[in-house]
Amino acid sequence: MSLSEKLKEKINHARSDPHEIxxxxxxxxxxxxxxxxMKAFAPRISIGSSFRxxxxxxxxxxxxxxIGSNVTVDLSFLRIPSIITHTKESCVIIKDGxxxxxxxxxxxxxxxxxxxxxxxxxxxxDSDIIPTPYMTLDDQWIAQHASPIxxxxxxxxxxxxxxxxxxxxxxxxxxxxxxxxxxKTFPDRSLLIGNPARKIGSTR
Amino acid sequence: MINQLRTLYYKMKYQFLLxxxxxxxxxxxxxxxxxxxxxxxxIGENCLIAxxxxGDEYVTLFTHRRHARIIxxxxxxxxATRFGSHLxxxxxxxxxxxxxxxxxxxxxxxxxxxxxxxxxxxxxKVIIGQSSYVGCECLASKGTVLGNNVTMLPASVIGxxxxxxxxxxxxxPARIHKSTSTD
Numbered sequence: 001m002s003l004s005e006k007l008k009e010k011i012n013h014a015r016s017d018p019h020e021i022x023x024x025x026x027x028x029x030x031x032x033x034x035x036x037x038m039k040a041f042a043p044r045i046s047i048g049s050s051f052r053x054x055x056x057x058x059x060x061x062x063x064x065x066x067i068g069s070n071v072t073v074d075l076s077f078l079r080i081p082s083i084i085t086h087t088k089e090s091c092v093i094i095k096d097g098x099x100x101x102x103x104x105x106x107x108x109x110x111x112x113x114x115x116x117x118x119x120x121x122x123x124x125x126d127s128d129i130i131p132t133p134y135m136t137l138d139d140q141w142i143a144q145h146a147s148p149i150x151x152x153x154x155x156x157x158x159x160x161x162x163x164x165x166x167x168x169x170x171x172x173x174x175x176x177x178x179x180x181x182x183x184k185t186f187p188d189r190s191l192l193i194g195n196p197a198r199k200i201g202s203t204r
Numbered sequence: 205m206i207n208q209l210r211t212l213y214y215k216m217k218y219q220f221l222l223x224x225x226x227x228x229x230x231x232x233x234x235x236x237x238x239x240x241x242x243x244x245x246x247i248g249e250n251c252l253i254a255x256x257x258x259g260d261e262y263v264t265l266f267t268h269r270r271h272a273r274i275i276x277x278x279x280x281x282x283x284a285t286r287f288g289s290h291l292x293x294x295x296x297x298x299x300x301x302x303x304x305x306x307x308x309x310x311x312x313x314x315x316x317x318x319x320x321x322x323x324x325x326x327x328x329k330v331i332i333g334q335s336s337y338v339g340c341e342c343l344a345s346k347g348t349v350l351g352n353n354v355t356m357l358p359a360s361v362i363g364x365x366x367x368x369x370x371x372x373x374x375x376x377p378a379r380i381h382k383s384t385s386t387d
Contacts, residue, residue, distance in 0.1 A: 077286040077305070078238065078262045118312060118319075154316035159305055160343060172316040177305075178343045178361035178376055191314065195361075195376035203314050 027052040027072070047071075048096070061085035063107060068096035068115075076102030076121040076159065083107070086131050087142075095153075106130050108137070108146040114153035114171065122157045122175075124149060126165045152188065174203050207234050218245075225265075228278070235261040235284070243267025243289060248278040248297070256284035256303045256340075264288075268309075277334075290327045298335040302358075304342040306330060328364065357381070 014021050031051040038045045038059070045059055048069030055075040059065055063085025071094060073081050079102035083092055091110045094100070098113060102121035105111060109126050113119070127146040131137055147166040155169060158177030167181045170188035175181065180195040191201045211233045218225040218239050225239050228249035235255035239245055245265050247253075255261035265274050265287045272289040276282070277297040285301045287293055290309035295301065309327045313319045328347035332338065336354040345363030350356070354367050357374035367373055372381040 077264050077266075077288075116316075154319075156312060156314075156316070156319075159307075160341065174314050176361075177307075177345060178359075180376075193377065203316065 023054065024052070027054045030054075031073075056080050058082035058084075061090075061107075062088050063090035063092070065092045065094075067094045068098070070097045072099045074099070074101045079104075079121050087137050108142060110148045112149070113151045114155060116154050117151065118156040120157065121159045122161045122163060124163045128165065147183075172203055207232055210234070233263075235263060238262060238264045239266075240264075241267035241272065242270045243272030243274070245274045245276075247276045248280065250278055251276060251280045251282070253282045254284075260284045260303055262286075268311075290325070291329055293330045295332045296334045296352075299332055299337070301332070301338045302340040302342070304338045304340065304344070306332075306338075306344045306348075308346045310346065333369070 028050065031053040034053050034057060035047045035051055038047060045065045047067045048071065050070055051067065052072045054073065057073045058080060061084050065083055065085065081100050081103045083105045085092060085107045087108060090107045092105060092107050093112045095113060095115045097115055098117040100119050103119050103124065105124045107126055108131065111124060111126055126149050129145065149163060149165065150168045152169055152171035152173065154172045157175040160178045161175050162180040164180065164182035166183040168185040170186060170190070172189045173186060174191050175197065176193035178195065179193055179197045181192065181197045186192060186199060189202045189204050190199045191203050192198065193200050211231070214233050214237055215227050219227055225245040225247065227247050228251065230250040231247055231253070233253045235253065237253060245267065253263050261284060263282060263285055267274060267289045269290050273292040274287055274289050275292070276295045279298050280295055281300045283301065284303045286305045288307045293306055293308055308330045310325045313322050313325065330344060330346065331349045333350050333352040333354060335352060336350050338344065338356045339358035339360070341359045342356050343361045347364035348362050349366040351367055351369035353370045355372045356362070357372065359376070360374045360378040361376040362373065362378040367380070373379065374381050
């Protein structure tokens with residue numbers, strides 16, 4: 001796609017809902033300030049181009065956080081999105097085009113979220129217990145209590161959903177509101193509902 | 205004293221300046237309250253809008269369409285509840301709603317390829333009956349109709365179901381627990 005086509009598309013999009021123009025520009029500025037702040041004080045965190053922050057955003061802890069381009073961060077019913085890492089080896093990867101609304105992530109091992117994900121106030125925890133500062137996080141503890149989470153592209157999760165340790169979800173899946181998944185793998189295009197979550201159909 | 209000042213501030217802001225909401229006589233707002241969107245919110249008389257016991261202190265009443273309505277009856281207690289409406293949400297008299305979420309739409313399309321083009325989501329109205337109780341961290345999704353005197357136990361999730369009068373429901377997805385009606 002050439003540059004003029006991209007501009008035309010953006011102008012058409014702005015015409016369709018004009019009250020979204022000012023928040024869009026403000027969020028771009030806020031996102032740029034956030035990336036500059038992270039570059040200055042936390043070099044282990046890398047953020048891609050045109051990052052949009054519509055609200056406050058918290059990243060804490062000694063681990064790595066890699067965020068792709070075109071990612072949007074927002075409040076979801078006034079919950080602030082936050083990412084917490086607990087060890088130096090822990091790694092959170094969020095790929096291009098994701099929308100994180102009120103997401104809370106606690107990471108010991110590794111968490112991956114695929115392209116174009118749409119997450120609304122979801123809690124993602126990859127260990128049994130969220131570690132306190134008084135615990136010693138050696139390899140044995142990690143092997144016993146934590147296992148990585150992998151989520152495919154075009155994923156959508158509803159409000160109050162929980163994704164717990166050892167979950168592997170394929171592409172184009174939908175997780176219903178209030179659902180809970182842990183230690184299971186699901187194929188592509190599955191529609192998941194309930195606590196514990198089970199597959200009740202396909203999305204296409 | 206502080207609560208009366210706070211109620212007066214919200215009344216001035218939302219009823220007279222922005223003309224989004226109508227607050228009834230004797231209603232007290234004890235926490236932060238946020239009303240957004242092009243629709244309208246109607247709150248009855250002698251209601252109590254308060255914070256959660258453990259500090260979650262926001263009540264959000266969001267309407268996403270021009271025709272969307274949130275109607276709350278008399279003597280209703282609302283504690284840190286989140287409302288999101290495309291069509292209409294009705295809460296009848298004497299109901300108690302804890303730290304729950306009540307929506308009448310899916311807000312996005314399930315199919316990932318149509319998500320930014322097709323907006324026919326099949327919205328349905330939500331009605332919560334007289335003197336019924338919705339517990340903490342509950343979720344009532346589109347098409348929920350609770351009859352009078354229904355108890356919804358904490359952390360249960362319900363959608364597109366009609367629950368008759370006087371029942372207790374729990375679980376995710378919610379099922380009828382036991383019948384408490386006498387006749």
